[in-house]
Amino acid sequence: MRERNDCVHFVFGVPYETVSFRIGVTVLETPRRSELREEAILRATLELLAEVGYDQMTMDAVAARAQSSKATIYRKWPGKAELVVTAVRRRAGNPAKSPPDTGNLREDLLAVLRLMRNNLVGQDAALILGLMIAMHRDQGLAGTVRAQLIDDKREVFGAVIAQAVGRGELSASVDDTMFVEISSAMLFSRLFVTGEPLDDAFIRHLVDAVLLPLLDHQSSAR
Amino acid sequence: MRERNDCVHFVFGVPYETVSFRIGVTVLETPRRSELREEAILRATLELLAEVGYDQMTMDAVAARAQSSKATIYRKWPGKAELVVTAVRRRAGNPAKSPPDTGNLREDLLAVLRLMRNNLVGQDAALILGLMIAMHRDQGLAGTVRAQLIDDKREVFGAVIAQAVGRGELSASVDDTMFVEISSAMLFSRLFVTGEPLDDAFIRHLVDAVLLPLLDHQSSAR
Numbered sequence: 001m002r003e004r005n006d007c008v009h010f011v012f013g014v015p016y017e018t019v020s021f022r023i024g025v026t027v028l029e030t031p032r033r034s035e036l037r038e039e040a041i042l043r044a045t046l047e048l049l050a051e052v053g054y055d056q057m058t059m060d061a062v063a064a065r066a067q068s069s070k071a072t073i074y075r076k077w078p079g080k081a082e083l084v085v086t087a088v089r090r091r092a093g094n095p096a097k098s099p100p101d102t103g104n105l106r107e108d109l110l111a112v113l114r115l116m117r118n119n120l121v122g123q124d125a126a127l128i129l130g131l132m133i134a135m136h137r138d139q140g141l142a143g144t145v146r147a148q149l150i151d152d153k154r155e156v157f158g159a160v161i162a163q164a165v166g167r168g169e170l171s172a173s174v175d176d177t178m179f180v181e182i183s184s185a186m187l188f189s190r191l192f193v194t195g196e197p198l199d200d201a202f203i204r205h206l207v208d209a210v211l212l213p214l215l216d217h218q219s220s221a222r
Numbered sequence: 223m224r225e226r227n228d229c230v231h232f233v234f235g236v237p238y239e240t241v242s243f244r245i246g247v248t249v250l251e252t253p254r255r256s257e258l259r260e261e262a263i264l265r266a267t268l269e270l271l272a273e274v275g276y277d278q279m280t281m282d283a284v285a286a287r288a289q290s291s292k293a294t295i296y297r298k299w300p301g302k303a304e305l306v307v308t309a310v311r312r313r314a315g316n317p318a319k320s321p322p323d324t325g326n327l328r329e330d331l332l333a334v335l336r337l338m339r340n341n342l343v344g345q346d347a348a349l350i351l352g353l354m355i356a357m358h359r360d361q362g363l364a365g366t367v368r369a370q371l372i373d374d375k376r377e378v379f380g381a382v383i384a385q386a387v388g389r390g391e392l393s394a395s396v397d398d399t400m401f402v403e404i405s406s407a408m409l410f411s412r413l414f415v416t417g418e419p420l421d422d423a424f425i426r427h428l429v430d431a432v433l434l435p436l437l438d439h440q441s442s443a444r
Contacts, residue, residue: 125358129351132414136347142417150416178431181408181416188415189407192354194372195364209400213439214432 040066041073045087050127054084054134054141081144088131089148091123099159105169108160109211113183113203116153120187121198129192154180161215174218179211186210262288263295267309272349276306276356276363303366310353311370313345321381327391330382331433335405335425338375342409343420351414376402383437396440401433408432 044065048057059080063070077083100111135142158176165172186206190196266287270279281302285292299305322333357364380398387394408428412418 126355129355129358133348133351135417136351136414146416175431181411182404182432184415185407185411186403188411189403192358193406193410194368194403195357209397209440210404210436213436217435217439218431 037066037068037072038076041068041076041083042087042090044068045083046091046124046127049084049087049130050124053130054080055137059083079140081138081141084131084141085144085148088123088127088145089152091127099156099163101163103167105160105164105167105215106207106212108163109207110203112156112160113187113206114200115156116183117187117198117203120191125192150180150184153184157183164215170215170219172219174215179215182210182214259288259290259294260298263290263298263305264309264312267305268313268346268349271306271309271352272346275352276302277359279306281305301362303360303363306353306363307366307370310345310349310367311374313349321378321385323385325389327382327386327389327437328429328434330385331429332425334378334382335409335428336422337378338405339409339420339425342413347414372402372406375406379405386437392437392441394441396437401437404432404436 041062044062045057048061048065052061057080059070059073062068062083063073066073073083077086100108100115102108102111131145135145154177157180161170161174161176161179164170165174183206187198190198190202196202263284266284267279270283270287274283279302281292281295284290284305285295288295295305299308322330322337324330324333353367357367376399379402383392383396383398383401386392387396405428409420412420412424418424
């Protein structure tokens with residue numbers, strides 16, 4: 001829907017290389033301006049989530065806080081749930097674009113778990129828990145969050161296990177879903193429930209005492 | 223501190239079998255009256271927790287809501303954290319007084335996990351998540367909740383594993399702490415994060431695909 005704009009003199013003298021606009025939209029933006037606007041919207045979303053919670057947060061309030069318009073927000077996100085997911089995801093850091101590939105299953109697992117741990121610890125705890133309360137009330141939000149945040153992890157884990165199968169370290173394909181579930185659950189539980197450390201010693205324990213024995217069991221059982 | 227009371231005619235004509243009172247306390251109570259008062263305090267605690275959250279909840283508000291006095295509350299609980307733990311624990315149902323003993327490790331584990339699942343599902347989700355937010359802010363509360371709620375589970379799990387060692391089903395003592403952690407974490411994660419079912423099929427999966435293989439691995443490795 002974006003196309004090169006010929007009317008560059010309309011763009012308020014802002015330096016740019018390419019100017020893009022949507023057909024029917026009168027405000028022209030440089031990519032940088034559009035990025036800044038998106039950042040402002042996502043920052044406003046996170047602030048409001050933390051201040052008033054998901055249920056009380058309105059698109060009007062996000063627009064006002066971001067000094068943007070609702071139309072601008074809806075052009076990019078179909079609804080509140082999707083907006084929140086992008087905001088939380090952005091805050092969590094981008095998921096690894098490509099899975100680690102050290103040539104060794106144990107090292108790959110350690111790398112994936114360290115990444116998951118760092119992302120989780122870097123979050124605002126109250127924000128995550130507030131989001132969980134909202135997810136428990138709102139099935140639409142829950143579905144959107146799960147689809148995005150959980151699938152990110154599932155993809156990286158699946159790739160690491162597929163690499164190990166490819167190298168002959170695992171004798172058959174295994175149930176990667178289960179390993180994502182165990183890993184996420186244990187990191188989450190330590191951070192929010194038991195308060196036990198999430199240090200590298202724990203990551204090694206999780207890999208050596210839980211994940212590798214279970215992978216070995218599954219692999220040899222098939 | 224309780225002793226038999228001779229002045230039964232002071233007890234407002236309430237039917238009773240034994241009347242007890244604390245030395246120095248002028249109000250006499252039947253055990254039933256004392257129980258009702260405790261119930262009112264714990265109910266008020268849960269209501270206020272859900273309404274205003276742990277941080278905003280005051281002992282004054284609990285006393286007012288329960289039509290009790292702060293002195294009465296402090297006589298039984300040293301502080302807000304302990305009061306909250308009792309209230310949440312009571313709501314979760316009493317922990318199994320004695321661990322299941324079916325004569326078979328798999329059946330015992332299934333029974334323990336079903337009990338943990340039922341207790342968790344029976345809770346008010348917003349209350350639990352609100353408590354977690356408060357625990358994240360207040361290390362004193364966190365310590366008290368963990369010590370009580372987690373140790374309950376650890377005890378039952380430890381007993382079930384000890385029974386299996388006694389019967390020769392496991393060849394050596396194993397790290398029961400790890401099994402409590404995995405089980406709690408996975409139940410919790412399904413309920414609050416992934417929204418996946420907590421049905422009996424999942425309980426069997428957890429026992430057959432996770433706990434028993436890991437127990438077997440630990441047992442044979444020692």
